[in-house]
Amino acid sequence: MSIQYEVEQLADSYGVTDSFPKDFGYGEEEADIEDSPAPSDNKPRILLMGLRRSGKSSIQKVVFHKMSPNETLFLESTNKIYKDDISSSSFVNFQIWDFPGQVDFFDPTFDYEMIFRGTGALIFVIDAQDDYVEALGRLHLTVSRAYRVNPEINFEVFIHKVDGLSDDHKIETQRDIHQRANDDLADASLEKLHLSFYLTSIYDHSIFEAFSKVVQKLIPQLPTLENLLNIFISNSGIEKAFLFDVVSKIYIATDSSPVDMQSYELCCDMIDVVIDVSCIYGLREDGSGSAYDKESMAIIKLNNTTVLYLKEVTKFLALVCILREESFERKGLIDYNFHCFRKAIHEVFEVGISNQRLVGTQAVGSPCNKAVALNGTPRNTV
Numbered sequence: 001m002s003i004q005y006e007v008e009q010l011a012d013s014y015g016v017t018d019s020f021p022k023d024f025g026y027g028e029e030e031a032d033i034e035d036s037p038a039p040s041d042n043k044p045r046i047l048l049m050g051l052r053r054s055g056k057s058s059i060q061k062v063v064f065h066k067m068s069p070n071e072t073l074f075l076e077s078t079n080k081i082y083k084d085d086i087s088s089s090s091f092v093n094f095q096i097w098d099f100p101g102q103v104d105f106f107d108p109t110f111d112y113e114m115i116f117r118g119t120g121a122l123i124f125v126i127d128a129q130d131d132y133v134e135a136l137g138r139l140h141l142t143v144s145r146a147y148r149v150n151p152e153i154n155f156e157v158f159i160h161k162v163d164g165l166s167d168d169h170k171i172e173t174q175r176d177i178h179q180r181a182n183d184d185l186a187d188a189s190l191e192k193l194h195l196s197f198y199l200t201s202i203y204d205h206s207i208f209e210a211f212s213k214v215v216q217k218l219i220p221q222l223p224t225l226e227n228l229l230n231i232f233i234s235n236s237g238i239e240k241a242f243l244f245d246v247v248s249k250i251y252i253a254t255d256s257s258p259v260d261m262q263s264y265e266l267c268c269d270m271i272d273v274v275i276d277v278s279c280i281y282g283l284r285e286d287g288s289g290s291a292y293d294k295e296s297m298a299i300i301k302l303n304n305t306t307v308l309y310l311k312e313v314t315k316f317l318a319l320v321c322i323l324r325e326e327s328f329e330r331k332g333l334i335d336y337n338f339h340c341f342r343k344a345i346h347e348v349f350e351v352g353i354s355n356q357r358l359v360g361t362q363a364v365g366s367p368c369n370k371a372v373a374l375n376g377t378p379r380n381t382v
């Protein structure tokens with residue numbers, strides 16, 4: 001049971017003391033106070049850009065609005081910037097701006113400096129099933145403009161719709177796009193501008209994985225979360241643990257062992273099952289109540305001696321673990337360690353929230369604005 005000590009040490013390193021309030025209710029007023037720390041337009045943003053029909057709106061709808069991939073076939077073309085504030089339902093307190101296909105940087109009504117200044121990440125979507133030469137030109141123009149305004153932005157390139165490509169074709173497309181995009185940057189003496197590439201599709205979990213990585217880069221507490229997860233799993237005999245944003249199923253942190261897609265998919269499926277069952281049988285007779293609350297927990301034993309263990313951490317976050325049946329015999333220890341882990345997570349975000357308040361007066365576009373504000377644990381004090 002050494003975890004408690006180590007967890008407390010970590011929390012202490014964040015300046016947490018025992019006198020911190022420990023009531024983490026889910027009352028509506030509490031949520032209101034923390035959910036609206038700034039006027040919505042000032043929230044850090046993630047931009048979705050790319051050519052027409054590359055799949056931007058589909059990505060946003062599938063990841064954050066539970067739209068089924070097939071329904072995206074009927075999405076209409078976006079013709080103005082669509083600002084989606086997901087902070088009321090998600091841990092990550094940011095806005096996603098979905099741009100219409102062609103953004104004209106020379107249009108005087110388009111204030112791109114203002115937009116890029118408050119941006120944490122710019123996702124550029126390239127349709128891998130289409131000829132991507134034009135998209136590469138657009139990518140270069142967009143990232144070079146954005147970089148000049150705000151070099152702190154994370155530039156992420158989604159090579160999208162790869163469900164239609166064979167495995168060899170996927171690798172070849174990624175290599176080619178990577179090479180050409182970086183050559184264009186080198187020609188413009190922009191070697192310092194770093195692009196990250198992901199192969200994505202809305203028809204599998206790759207889009208959630210890619211979005212997880214994009215969001216993780218914007219979470220300042222990530223190293224602490226990873227440390228806490230490492231301590232938790234090594235003291236509990238757990239093989240893999242993910243900290244999930246329940247609503248979007250993006251994982252905001254995991255322990256440092258490598259992520260394999262199958263484990264991630266298994267945990268995503270578990271969240272779906274738990275929420276679906278809870279929606280059907282967990283609400284009160286008059287339909288009130290919540291499908292996910294403090295009591296939410298589930299254990300699923302698979303027929304291959306694997307156990308899945310899910311528990312609520314905060315209003316928006318759940319811990320989902322994969323472990324062997326033998327390790328689950330020490331369930332008491334796991335539950336106790338989880339209790340310490342949960343407490344530490346709350347404390348980490350308490351500190352995050354108080355720090356946010358301190359820097360809250362800083363202007364949009366200042367370096368600290370790159371990190372997204374987080375919907376940690378709502379509290380009743382301002």
Ligand SMILES: Nc1nc2c(ncn2[C@@H]2O[C@H](COP(=O)(O)OP(=O)(O)OP(=O)(O)O)[C@@H](O)[C@H]2O)c(=O)[nH]1
Binds near residue numbers: 050073075
């Ligand atoms: N095969 C496949 N099709 C996709 C994928 N993502 C999106 N699509 C399809 O691509 C088409 C265009 O998607 P949209 O999301 O409307 O594209 P957009 O980039 O928002 O388009 P604009 O609003 O015109 O800029 C739709 O028919 C989607 O169903 C994917 O991962 N795989």
